Amino acid sequence: MKMLTAHDLKTGAVVYWSGDGRWTPRIADAALLEDAAAAEALKAAEAAETVIVHPYLVPMDQPAAPIARERVRELIRARGPSTHPEFARP
Amino acid sequence: MxxxxxxxxxxxxxxxxxxxxxxxxxxxxxxxxxxxxxxxxxxxxxxxxxxxxxxxxxxxGTLSSRQLARLARIARxxxxxxxxxxxxxxxxxxxxxxxxxxxxxxxxxEVEMHAIQTSGNCIRNVTADHFAAAAADEVDDPRVWSEIIRQWSTFHPEFSFLPRKFKIAVTAAETDRAAVQVHDIGLHLKKRDGKLAFTVYVGGGQGRTPFVAPAIRDDLAPEDLLSYLEAILRVYNRAGRRDNLYKSRIKILVSALGAEEFARQVEEEWRLSDRARIDLPADEEQRIRDYFAPPCFRTLKDADAGFEAARARDAAFARWVSTNVHSHRTPGYASVTISLKPVGGIPGDATAAQMEAVAALGKRYSFDEIRVSHEQNLILPHVEKADLHDLWQALKENGLATPNAGLISDIIACPGLDYCDLANARSIPIAQGISNRFADLEQQAQIGELKIKISGCINACGHHHVGHIGILGVDKHGEEFYQILLGGRGDERAKLGKITGKGLPAEAIPDAIARIVARYIALRTDESERFIDAYERLGPKPFEEALYAEIKELAA
Incomplete structure (x- = not known):
């Protein structure tokens, strides 16, 4: 299973593909996609050049829980720098 | 300026x-x-x-008050x-x-700043000694030469697509505070037989394959600087590898050819080059030099009674003076390190309000000049001793008076995995953990000079190879681990640190550092023997033993 993430082109903010046509700032709202659906979503995202930048897939085994090498990195991306709790995202 | x-x-x-x-x-x-x-x-x-x-x-690293205030406004x-x-x-x-x-x-x-050449495979921003034009051990102002290099390298058409990024550092003081020997080119201006001459180091650097640069010349006349740099860059541009990102820095070329052969090729290129076209005419050098004319220092006695009295009466001020105030070449003046390393803080971060405060203090007390040090602190280069107590109080109000310059909590740390796309592990929380572990400033002062440098990946932006204690963050199957290096130094006797054994988890680092420090305290001849001196006298063994002592017990 995977989720699709990227950055908002204009602001650079971290966004996740919700699976229902929207990009959301909340990792909790990221769609958990089967591999085929994930590949398709990534392809569509790569075509959405005027909306987002640097789309990629992250391996997951349950919602909001990235796994493997990307685990720490993706959790920090989702929450904000661990050194600035005041900027933490829900 | x-x-x-x-x-x-x-x-x-x-x-x-x-x-x-x-x-x-x-x-x-x-x-x-x-x-x-x-x-x-x-x-x-x-x-x-x-x-x-x-x-x-x-x-x-040189800023005017107006520039720093503008940086603050942008932050806000x-x-x-x-x-x-x-x-x-x-x-x-x-x-x-x-x-x-x-x-x-x-x-x-609007304030004569930009973001050009801060990325990409070009000659990057030139760095220099942060005590330039203030240090007593200096033979010239390194910023004159840095500015000459800046003008020459900015948009230089031949060097805008090098095999890889290229960093030049300049010092003109006996003590190297700019870590020139771990740069692609390090320039160390010295007096030789009564004349100024550059020692030219080429092929230093940290990262995946660290090297202390060999010197390929020690007698380069300053007026030949640009043509000689151009010859180095030409040899690199021509022969530097472009097929492998990890082998494309000049250090790899210098190492592959050997310093002697590399120097020979540079000399040959230099001999054939049109030096008259490249080198700066004397009047142009003078024009640039004039921008760096020293400020109008007042004629003062070196000792200031008010300052001495404040130091005698106020122990906290005296402590700050002993670490963060540095001697100046002009009688009655001093240079001041404004620590951006509060206890438990984020190394190198400054709020907009702090930047504005320093901008105003620089204007009031330091001839409108502020410096940024490569150790991630700010510097007021030219402060009258008589003003130091007032300055210190103003800094204190802004959380900028931590008396820890050069001490164990004056840590260099890259942004690490809290921000950086390339990082494998966090750096800042490790720095904060160590800083909190040694929060007692009295204890820090007793430990004395100890430079800890932390990088969150092998690219070594946090200079871990030249930390007295270096810390490198690595990723192990989605967990952060930290390798410890010992005995590195980035000064005029530059050395790469030795990698110790197994990496440790983040939470074990502060205690591991404390064990190394305790061993040092136990073994040092007296307080004047710094950690790095003791390490060089004793070798890594006792410190490695201390580092892994508890871990062995746990395993047993």
Missing amino acids: YRYDEFDAEIVRERIEEFRAQVERRLKGEITEDQFKPLRLMNGLYLQLHAYMLRVAIPY DFDKGYGHFTTRQNIQYNWVRLVDVVPILEALA
Whole structure:
């Protein structure tokens, strides 16, 4: 299973593909996609050049829980720098 | 200070207009991200973990009050109210929006600043001794030569597409405070037989394959500097590898050829080059030198009664003086390190309010000059001793008077995995953990000089190879681990640290450092023997034993 993430082109903010046509700032709202659906979503995202930048897939085994090498990195991306709790995202 | 001439102002303005059009085309979808990325990087704009990051050049770390106040305003108006000073004497904004970048660049241009050549395979911002023109052990102002190099290298058509990025550092003092021997080119200006001459180090650097640079010349006449640099760059541009990102820095070429052969090729290229065309005429050198004319120091006695009395009466002030105040070549003056390393704080971060405060204090007490050190602190280079107590009180009000310059909590740390797209592990929380572990400033002072440097990946932006104690973050199957290096130094006797054994988890680091420190205290001859001296006398063994002592017990 995977989720699709990227950055908002204009602001650079971290966004996740919700699976229902929207990009959301909340990792909790990221769609958990089967591999085929994930590949398709990534392809569509790569075509959405005027909306987002640097789309990629992250391996997951349950919602909001990235796994493997990307685990720490993706959790920090989702929450904000661990050194600035005041900027933490829900 | 250097002021832009018409040419400087024009090229910065033109570049902004060019970038404005590029951003507009990107937003409209007329160019793709793949096409846009190299263009934004040429203007210092990266995409990091949370947002775009803009890196702004601070040539040789010198700022006027007006410039620093502008950096503060940008932090407030376009970022989350703070900026991060880097080990290359630059500032980074971590939260900029693409749509704000052109207005930021315009705001910078108004104070003669920009973000050009802060990324990409070109000659990057030139760094220099942060005590330039103040240090007593200096033979010349290294910023004169840094500025000459800046002008020569800016948009140099032949060197805008090098095999890899290229960093030059300059010092003109006996004590090397600019870590020149771990740069692609390090220039150390010295007096030789009564004349100034550069020792030219080439092929140093940290990262995946660290090297202390060999010196390929020790008698380069200053007037030959540019043609000689050009010869080095030409040899590199021609022979440096472009097939493998990890082997493309000049250090790999110098190491592959051997320093002697590399030097021979440079000499040959230099001999054939049109030196008269490249080297700066004496009047032009003088014109640039005039920008760096020393401020109008008052004629003072070196000792100031008010200062001495304040030091005698106020122990906290005396402690700060002993660590953060440095001798100045002019009687009655001192240089001041403003620590950006509060206990438990984030190394190198400054809030907009702090930057504004330092800007105002620099104007009031230091002839309108502020420096950024590669150790991620700010410096007021020229302060009257009589003003030190007032300055200290003002710094205290702004959380800027931590008396720890050069001590164990004066840690260099890269942004690490809290921000950086390349990082494997966090650096800042490790620095904070160590800083909190040694929160007792009295204890820090007793430990004495100890430089800890932390990188969150092998690229070594946090200079871990030249830390007395270096810490390198690595990723092990999605967990952060930290390797400890011992015995590195980045000064005029530069050495790479030795990698110790197994990496440790983050929570074990502060105690591990404490064990190394305790062993040092037990073994040092007396307080005058610094950690690095003791390490060099005793070798790594006792410190490695201390580092792993408890861990062995746990395993047993």
